[in-house]
Amino acid sequence: MILLDRVTVIYPNKTVALSGASLHIQPKEFVTIVGASGAGKSTLIRLLIKEEEPTSGKIIVGSIDYDTIDKSNIPHLRRKIGVVFQDFKLLPNLTVYENVAFALEVSGVKTKEIKRAVPKILQLVGLSEKARHYPGEISGGEKQRTAIARALVRNPKILIADEPTGNLDPKNSWDIIELLLKINRFGTTVVLTTHNKDIVDALKKRVITISRGRVVKDEKVGKYTL
Numbered sequence: 105m106i107l108l109d110r111v112t113v114i115y116p117n118k119t120v121a122l123s124g125a126s127l128h129i130q131p132k133e134f135v136t137i138v139g140a141s142g143a144g145k146s147t148l149i150r151l152l153i154k155e156e157e158p159t160s161g162k163i164i165v166g167s168i169d170y171d172t173i174d175k176s177n178i179p180h181l182r183r184k185i186g187v188v189f190q191d192f193k194l195l196p197n198l199t200v201y202e203n204v205a206f207a208l209e210v211s212g213v214k215t216k217e218i219k220r221a222v223p224k225i226l227q228l229v230g231l232s233e234k235a236r237h238y239p240g241e242i243s244g245g246e247k248q249r250t251a252i253a254r255a256l257v258r259n260p261k262i263l264i265a266d267e268p269t270g271n272l273d274p275k276n277s278w279d280i281i282e283l284l285l286k287i288n289r290f291g292t293t294v295v296l297t298t299h300n301k302d303i304v305d306a307l308k309k310r311v312i313t314i315s316r317g318r319v320v321k322d323e324k325v326g327k328y329t330l
């Protein structure tokens with residue numbers, strides 16, 4: 105569950121990035137957030153992963169109230185939320201396998217468990233054949249699959265995909281969207297941001313529209329109407 109209650113973010117330079125934004129996302133939902141550039145989408149995502157603090161308002165994710173969360177609990181929170189970005193953010197000197205394994209290593213997961221989990225997740229995203237390849241040796245779509253595998257291997261409750269198809273051609277974009285739908289069917293909440301009208305309209309899923317830091321539309325079967 106993701107709950108934002110009248111959240112406002114004012115940056116030190118006085119820019120109002122979010123202005124009394126409220127939204128409620130249930131477990132296992134698939135939600136797309138749309139908004140023009142500068143509308144406040146990235147700020148919203150940074151709030152959810154606690155890279156940004158609200159100036160006012162309340163944020164609750166799962167059972168965690170962001171007002172009272174202990175600093176020592178932030179890694180636990182970040183484990184519950186996987187994030188993938190437009191530019192993949194893979195480590196270029198590590199193979200596909202190692203990029204995914206690294207996410208577990210930094211959380212202190214035992215080698216035996218890593219050896220069990222990584223091949224399973226690479227199979228889920230269709231990358232078993234590319235496990236030994238480096239990011240420089242695979243396509244954009246495969247890079248995004250690697251990033252998704254890395255986010256998923258820690259078993260997050262929520263997957264945030266911030267413009268995941270922004271650097272991909274239409275065919276690869278659809279493959280990634282289908283992968284996100286599959287992950288959602290397995291029970292992970294998916295929060296997608298995209299500027300791709302074709303994708304939003306074809307998804308026929310919930311769409312939250314943000315404009316100038318406000319939620320201006322929230323529709324169960326939404327369309328891209330910017």
Ligand code: ADP
Pocket residue numbers: 115116117119120121139140141142143144145146147148
């Ligand atoms: P979006 O992701 O929808 O493009 P952002 O959340 O990045 O929107 O930005 C919302 C507003 O906040 C914009 O006016 C942007 O210029 C501003 N902004 C974003 N990050 C910062 C920051 N670190 N400091 C000051 N202003 C910022």
